[in-house]
Amino acid sequence: EQPKVKVAVIYYSSTGTNYQLAKWAEEGAKQEGAEVKLVKVAELAPQTAIDSNSAWKAHLEETKDVPEASVDDLEWADAFIFSTPTRFGNLPSQMKQFLDTAGGLWGQGKLVNKVASGISSAGNPRGGQEKTVKHLYTTMMHWGAIIAAPGYTSPVAFSSGGNPYGTSVTVGDEGMQEDVQEAVKDQAKRTVTVTSMVKEGQEK
Amino acid sequence: EQPKVKVAVIYYSSTGTNYQLAKWAEEGAKQEGAEVKLVKVAELAPQTAIDSNSAWKAHLEETKDVPEASVDDLEWADAFIFSTPTRFGNLPSQMKQFLDTAGGLWGQGKLVNKVASGISSAGNPRGGQEKTVKHLYTTMMHWGAIIAAPGYTSPVAFSSGGNPYGTSVTVGDEGMQEDVQEAVKDQAKRTVTVTSMVKEGQEK
């Protein structure tokens, strides 16, 4: 029997959207038979900024038991699914900070042929949802990762915004503006499927 | 009195969406006092492909009197507003073909400090609307153009998709899925305003 595909779902979330997206990704990946670690990247914002935003503060409290992502998770995983909001069209510094810590693994070639996939959110339908995922993939290419963007492989792609680079969602005061749950799960399943191919092919 | 700002609105359209966007851009630019040339880039598709799509055929017939864009328009203009659909997240070959003809002007430095702005459309809300405009700007940077993306400078940015790189619209079987008319006009006005600053500043 094949060993399970190992997936690290790595997210940053200030008020909960990307935590929800990450949990859907976890659920989809498990449904496809993967072993999944759901981890959050470390917060960088000063406590005063967090305290001034009750939703942020509440979310951090709610997720205080979610483990923090470490480079060991990158080494352990066969595949990475990142879920991250945009900050001005690019990754938040919190997510970038985590990626930046991988220099040691990179130098040892331990990030090569990991499969990578990204998910994002923004306050506007075209407010950086495409760019944020694409900027993530720039870094994945430096790592030698294999990129498995969803394209239009899921039947729900067209009803969930149709972002071929990675499923993404618009977030307003009332939360998510589109129903992307199935699209996120399908992206996670596709990530596992591609990883499984790569892994089984590698072991032959 | 200041000479008018000269704007070339350059579009590619197969079935009419970007022609409409370009006309709105023309209208906005004129309202801001600019002299505007509205020009289409040459079609590259074989006649058989066009004939097999009645909407495409009808649109080409409808716009047969719109002048074709030439490199002279690039030299004449103080500013370019491009309107273009996506083709797999990048410019259609028709638009790229036109841009590729500018090598001579580029070699003479005649594209430097032109102001550039882009508008796009796609079949999905996140189906390349951001990337298509951004890929256009890559070329504009090679030209030494000054890029005036709309950002969130227009009050209607947030109700029209919020694409900070350039106004864009989703196109379905029933036509445009969002009302972007004011956003396109505001982007055109902003382009004229920035160009006017650059031009008047240059002449001082």
Next chain:
Amino acid sequence: EQPKVKVAVIYYSSTGTNYQLAKWAEEGAKQEGAEVKLVKVAELAPQTAIDSNSAWKAHLEETKDVPEASVDDLEWADAFIFSTPTRFGNLPSQMKQFLDTAGGLWGQGKLVNKVASGISSAGNPRGGQEKTVKHLYTTMMHWGAIIAAPGYTSPVAFSSGGNPYGTSVTVGDEGMQEDVQEAVKDQAKRTVTVTSMVKEGQEK
């Protein structure tokens, strides 16, 4: 025994650089056991432009027997290796024109899980070599392709410009300015290896 991995090496070249790069890619892929088709995309430039440049004219004559790329090649292949010069930081219209013809295959889902990798050239060391390959990958993501950029997986990455998105080369009046032959071959080999994993994994 496993069936051979099928690779389409698809290039555009006006004066021969990318034809050479494509031949190295072909050689690398064959060394790794693949079945390879080397095809050129159709020329779009008017004959007068070609005739005015003796090197261009000579190259077209020299390669007149190289088959032209068709969408059938895209359907046939398990993997695509594209080799293309930059034109103002983006694909030449000739290459984009070819990609744009794949709409029918895309609509039938026949481009999903093809493995893709890109190679480029430019007149300046940082004159769009990164961007051109990255813009190609934007389209590959729309296709649902699996992207196998070289990263720093080849031992010669660091002596050949270190472009992690795809091997690339600077071209001057005296031809290629860096020795990228081994890097191109290694990228082709890696493409075959990743494709082999994907294919064998898929068939299990």
Next chain:
Amino acid sequence: EQPKVKVAVIYYSSTGTNYQLAKWAEEGAKQEGAEVKLVKVAELAPQTAIDSNSAWKAHLEETKDVPEASVDDLEWADAFIFSTPTRFGNLPSQMKQFLDTAGGLWGQGKLVNKVASGISSAGNPRGGQEKTVKHLYTTMMHWGAIIAAPGYTSPVAFSSGGNPYGTSVTVGDEGMQEDVQEAVKDQAKRTVTVTSMVKEGQEK
């Protein structure tokens, strides 16, 4: 008499390359008549990481009197020149962290029509030098900034790597691998010139 153009040169540097680039930018901008503030973004790395790298530690000590960048500098300046190394093809988290703090100014529209220009470095000639500057510009577009990339406007563009998005340099164990001093100064001068146009045009 016209008031001086105000330029914030904002850099991140771990071992000194981008500090040097930033000082050249400062010098170029001053030669063009600008008032310049040279500021560094705050370090995020833990002291243990810094202490383990003697060059990093020494550089931080050497530059301890350079003021830290604040959002007030963004509000004060007419133009921003950013100088930053790559980290896996994108901005280092330190630089992104600083940009992320500008949400308040952005919400008040105070970043609109600032002129922006970027400079970068990487360990490989094509190791993200293009992408890092381009990713910076994504954020600048969200801000409503006017982007003045150098293109090929400087006569030394072609001898300094020819990066049209922003001057950039390769850094090895022996320091900078190309002579980009004049290109950086010319980019700074161009930034001041464009800003001067925009500012004088605005005030008319």
